Amino acid sequence: MKDTGESKDHQLTVALRIRPLSDAELEEGATIIAHKVDDQMVVLMDPMEDPDDILRAHRSREKTYMFDVAFDYSATQDEVYRSTTKGLIEGLISGYNATVFAYGPTGCGKTYTMLGTDREPGIYVRTLNDLFKAIEETSDDMQYSVSMSYLEIYNEMIRDLLNPSSGFLDLREDSKGEIQVAGITEVSTINAREIMELLMKGNKQRTQEPTAANQTSSRSHAVLQVAVRQQSRCRDILQEVRFARLFMIDLAGSERASQTQNRGQRLKEGAHINRSLLALGNCINALSEKNGNKYVNYRDSKLTRLLKDSLGGNSRTMMIAHISPASLAFEDSRNTLTYADRAKSIRTRVKRNLLNVSYHIAQYTSIISDLRSEIQRLKKKIADQASRQLNPDRTDIRHVQAEVQAHSSQQSRAEMDQLREQLIDAFRQQMDIRKRLMELDNSNMEIQIDTSKHLLTIADWEQERFRRRKKWQGERRKESFNKDESEKDSDSPESLPDSTETQEVAIARENLVTLMAEQKKMRKQKAGLEQRLAELREKARRLEELLPRRVSSEEQREVLCLLCKVHELEIENAEMQSSALLKDNVIRQKNVVVQRFEQHRHLCHEIIQQQRQFIDGESFAGIRNGTEISARDESGQTVAVKFSRVMQYEGSGSLPKITLPSRGRDPLQEMDSDQESVRTLGSDNREANSFDTFLTFPSLCKLNIFPCMETFNGQKYLEFCECENKNSKEHSACPGDIKRTRQQILRGVQNITVKAARRRSKVLEIDALRLPPPPSPLDPKKYKSNRSLTEVPPKGLMLRRGRQPSPELCHATSDDNLSSSTGDGPAPNGTWTRPRNRQAVKNPTPREQDFEGRRRKRRSRSFEVTGQAVSFYINSRCHFLHSALPPHQAWPPNQATSAPPVCHNHRNRGSAHPQTLKPGLSIDCLLSTPESALWNQ
Numbered sequence: 044m045k046d047t048g049e050s051k052d053h054q055l056t057v058a059l060r061i062r063p064l065s066d067a068e069l070e071e072g073a074t075i076i077a078h079k080v081d082d083q084m085v086v087l088m089d090p091m092e093d094p095d096d097i098l099r100a101h102r103s104r105e106k107t108y109m110f111d112v113a114f115d116y117s118a119t120q121d122e123v124y125r126s127t128t129k130g131l132i133e134g135l136i137s138g139y140n141a142t143v144f145a146y147g148p149t150g151c152g153k154t155y156t157m158l159g160t161d162r163e164p165g166i167y168v169r170t171l172n173d174l175f176k177a178i179e180e181t182s183d184d185m186q187y188s189v190s191m192s193y194l195e196i197y198n199e200m201i202r203d204l205l206n207p208s209s210g211f212l213d214l215r216e217d218s219k220g221e222i223q224v225a226g227i228t229e230v231s232t233i234n235a236r237e238i239m240e241l242l243m244k245g246n247k248q249r250t251q252e253p254t255a256a257n258q259t260s261s262r263s264h265a266v267l268q269v270a271v272r273q274q275s276r277c278r279d280i281l282q283e284v285r286f287a288r289l290f291m292i293d294l295a296g297s298e299r300a301s302q303t304q305n306r307g308q309r310l311k312e313g314a315h316i317n318r319s320l321l322a323l324g325n326c327i328n329a330l331s332e333k334n335g336n337k338y339v340n341y342r343d344s345k346l347t348r349l350l351k352d353s354l355g356g357n358s359r360t361m362m363i364a365h366i367s368p369a370s371l372a373f374e375d376s377r378n379t380l381t382y383a384d385r386a387k388s389i390r391t392r393v394k395r396n397l398l399n400v401s402y403h404i405a406q407y408t409s410i411i412s413d414l415r416s417e418i419q420r421l422k423k424k425i426a427d428q429a430s431r432q433l434n435p436d437r438t439d440i441r442h443v444q445a446e447v448q449a450h451s452s453q454q455s456r457a458e459m460d461q462l463r464e465q466l467i468d469a470f471r472q473q474m475d476i477r478k479r480l481m482e483l484d485n486s487n488m489e490i491q492i493d494t495s496k497h498l499l500t501i502a503d504w505e506q507e508r509f510r511r512r513k514k515w516q517g518e519r520r521k522e523s524f525n526k527d528e529s530e531k532d533s534d535s536p537e538s539l540p541d542s543t544e545t546q547e548v549a550i551a552r553e554n555l556v557t558l559m560a561e562q563k564k565m566r567k568q569k570a571g572l573e574q575r576l577a578e579l580r581e582k583a584r585r586l587e588e589l590l591p592r593r594v595s596s597e598e599q600r601e602v603l604c605l606l607c608k609v610h611e612l613e614i615e616n617a618e619m620q621s622s623a624l625l626k627d628n629v630i631r632q633k634n635v636v637v638q639r640f641e642q643h644r645h646l647c648h649e650i651i652q653q654q655r656q657f658i659d660g661e662s663f664a665g666i667r668n669g670t671e672i673s674a675r676d677e678s679g680q681t682v683a684v685k686f687s688r689v690m691q692y693e694g695s696g697s698l699p700k701i702t703l704p705s706r707g708r709d710p711l712q713e714m715d716s717d718q719e720s721v722r723t724l725g726s727d728n729r730e731a732n733s734f735d736t737f738l739t740f741p742s743l744c745k746l747n748i749f750p751c752m753e754t755f756n757g758q759k760y761l762e763f764c765e766c767e768n769k770n771s772k773e774h775s776a777c778p779g780d781i782k783r784t785r786q787q788i789l790r791g792v793q794n795i796t797v798k799a800a801r802r803r804s805k806v807l808e809i810d811a812l813r814l815p816p817p818p819s820p821l822d823p824k825k826y827k828s829n830r831s832l833t834e835v836p837p838k839g840l841m842l843r844r845g846r847q848p849s850p851e852l853c854h855a856t857s858d859d860n861l862s863s864s865t866g867d868g869p870a871p872n873g874t875w876t877r878p879r880n881r882q883a884v885k886n887p888t889p890r891e892q893d894f895e896g897r898r899r900k901r902r903s904r905s906f907e908v909t910g911q912a913v914s915f916y917i918n919s920r921c922h923f924l925h926s927a928l929p930p931h932q933a934w935p936p937n938q939a940t941s942a943p944p945v946c947h948n949h950r951n952r953g954s955a956h957p958q959t960l961k962p963g964l965s966i967d968c969l970l971s972t973p974e975s976a977l978w979n980q
């Protein structure tokens with residue numbers, strides 16, 4: 044359904060009617076001062092004017108006024124009607140709204156003009172008569188429905204004059220923005236006499252009281268509303284529907300309290316009347332402004348709300364101003380003429396109310412059935428005429444019977460049609476409201492999404508501010524810790540970090556306020572629509588109950604069922620659309636969440652990148668990503684530790700957390716579940732002579748060896764120490780204090796050396812008992828039984844750790860022997876030599892001298908510790924140490940202990956021999972501190 048009416052400007056037409064002098068005025072000796080000069084001009088003379096008074100010669104208040112039409116006492120009701128209202132009827136039928144209102148002081152003839160008397164009916168009746176005549180003339184082609192309502196506005200309350208018992212009614216704005224009176228009685232009749240009777244009856248209900256100015260003064264504004272709806276009888280797929288409203292208003296008298304001598308209730312009425320007329324006057328003033336920009340406040344009174352369209356909207360409007368010719372009413376007449384004159388410049392924009400209705404399937408069925416019955420009727424008529432010609436006597440009776448039958452069926456059908464129309468109308472309105480509700484819901488959801496976006500922006504900002512403040516507080520705390528008391532006192536506290544909101548946050552806050560207001564407004568609208576929907580549902584339900592009782596034929600019943608079915612389907616469709624919209628909105632909301640996560644992910648990525656850059660760059664000289672560490676555990680097993688993590692040193696003495704998750708796993712989790720990462724290749728790869736264990740960082744922690752950072756001469760070093768705290772998580776989280784770490788390192792090294800000495804003593808003891816010949820590498824059995832200390836000892840051997848050391852061992856673990864203990868190791872050929880104790884060996888043999896020389900040489904190039912000590916092979920270029928190094932690339936035990944330290948550079952992963960450690964990256968740089976401390980001891 045769409046509106047196809049074109050709009051054009053229309054100027055408010057103003058007529059002036061001067062009534063005859065009343066008997067009362069004559070009695071009071073009033074003279075006539077208002078004269079009609081011609082059909083448009085009126086002159087109002089100044090009653091105070093005296094031609095002999097020279098002093099007042101130039102102060103005359105006499106004035107002429109021009110109107111569209113002017114009437115005096117001689118004008119008949121018919122003349123007034125023809126010149127003012129008759130022209131509006133044609134427009135009304137074409138679909139233009141129209142308004143006629145009578146304005147003027149009390150007792151000047153407004154009711155006389157509008158309602159008239161039985162003998163001299165006024166505009167109401169004449170208009171309706173002509174309207175019905177026009178309808179009748181075109182009823183062959185057009186189908187009309189006319190409804191009428193009559194109300195009064197008394198003391199700012201609306202009363203139904205056709206049904207006064209219904210109480211006070213409310214004004215409401217419908218979906219098209221038109222003002223409607225909720226619950227008003229609408230009478231559908233096209234009989235002028237009936238209407239006149241109704242009006243007379245209604246007028247008797249109108250509040251009338253005698254005043255000093257008028258014995259039958261109307262104390263209220265009476266509004267007669269006629270709604271005309273028409274459509275072509277020839278039903279088509281596309282149907283043109285015209286509708287128009289005609290308002291005929293008899294206003295209450297504009298009066299001055301002094302003139303009417305009102306008291307009490309009358310005075311109160313007068314105040315209300317004046318209030319609404321004042322509001323009307325204000326609207327007229329605003330609308331008549333030349334630039335037309337002035338705000339028009341229609342909401343000041345019910346009258347102006349009702350006349351909103353008539354004054355400034357879509358209506359052809361006629362104002363009939365009334366004055367008394369009496370000299371006594373000069374002031375009132377002058378005011379009325381001034382208002383009327385001003386109203387002339389009001390322009391309205393009239394628009395034809397046309398609707399193109401495209402029918403849906405249920406209505407097609409109805410059209411077809413109508414056409415079929417029309418064809419049947421015409422066929423029958425032809426057949427009747429033919430038979431009448433053959434048998435004139437009998438046909439007359441049949442003809443009369445048929446006529447009666449046709450008439451009655453036509454009548455019932457018309458009634459049915461009307462009810463059906465009402466039902467369709469109710470359905471259509473319901474759907475309109477549903478759609479609007481859907482739109483409201485959708486807009487509401489959009490507002491919610493926007494609101495959550497703005498809230499997130501604000502929350503981000505709050506978080507950032509909180510973070511900054513925390514950081515600031517931390518720095519302050521650190522500073523105050525470092526400073527002594529005197530400095531503290533002298534220093535003035537630094538100001539808080541800038542917490543001024545960004546423009547984005549300010550905009551977000553502003554937007555939030557707007558969105559809240561919008562939401563509130565929507566809620567209000569929604570409540571109104573829901574109420575209207577409930578009313579319409581009730582109306583439709585009543586019609587649905589009523590219609591089946593009126594239905595006479597099966598065909599009509601079927602059409603009715605189809606109609607209801609179509610409506611149900613339409614509702615289902617609307618619901619589906621609504622749920623689709625809902626889902627759409629949910630997806631949009633989730634998209635916002637995904638975006639947030641995406642942003643978070645990017646942020647994490649950036650942090651990781653920064654940390655990587657920091658580590659790969661100049662952050663510390665010693666250890667880098669992919670560093671390999673070879674160590675022997677307390678059982679004497681050599682372990683190669685590789686760092687697939689990089690630890691960032693922030694200089695605060697605390698070891699940083701490992702932030703880069705490997706293969707999506709949390710580093711701490713990895714620490715816990717590092718059973719996989721600790722692979723003792725000794726058991727799996729014995730054939731390949733590899734007894735090294737490759738450990739990840741967590742595995743190293745499990746061995747109670749922890750990396751600590753230390754700075755010497757501006758260089759950062761990584762140190763490894765044994766830690767008393769066996770909880771690797773705790774250790775990695777807070778080993779911070781450098782001094783403590785350093786002590787731990789020293790203690791760890793002492794332990795290492797002591798344990799190494801013990802172990803060595805044990806081995807020497809065993810060696811002394813049975814000095815086996817050097818095993819041939821070709822003899823695997825012998826070779827296996829003479830493994831170096833780096834090989835995995837049998838389980839039973841591990842138990843020895845708990846034994847008390849032998850006297851020899853005690854001697855071996857004495858401080859004097861600490862240094863020598865670190866020098867012992869297997870010969871390059873993989874065999875273990877007899878222990879060399881500097882004190883015990885007085886005259887070394889050449890072989891022993893050779894061994895001692897090698898031992899010292901080796902000690903200067905590498906660091907080797909048994910037990911829990913660690914031997915490091917570091918290549919700062921290594922990026923990643925694979926935990927499952929192939930056996931042929933693993934360090935053979937003999938090489939690990941005798942050859943210079945090597946590192947597994949993964950750039951050379953394919954090479955058969957590991958790279959020799961470059962001098963600049965020697966292990967000394969990492970262990971120089973504990974080792975030198977050891978040597979100093």
Ligand SMILES: Nc1ncnc2c1ncn2[C@@H]1O[C@H](COP(=O)(O)OP(=O)(O)OP(=O)(O)O)[C@@H](O)[C@H]1O
Nearest residue numbers: 062063149150151152153154155257260261295296
């Ligand atoms: N043009 C006229 N010709 C003859 N009599 C008239 C004319 N105009 C008004 N009268 C008479 O004047 C009297 C007052 O008229 P009316 O009641 O119509 O005034 P009103 O403006 O409606 O007053 P109120 O505002 O108090 O209702 C009535 O008796 C009416 O018959």
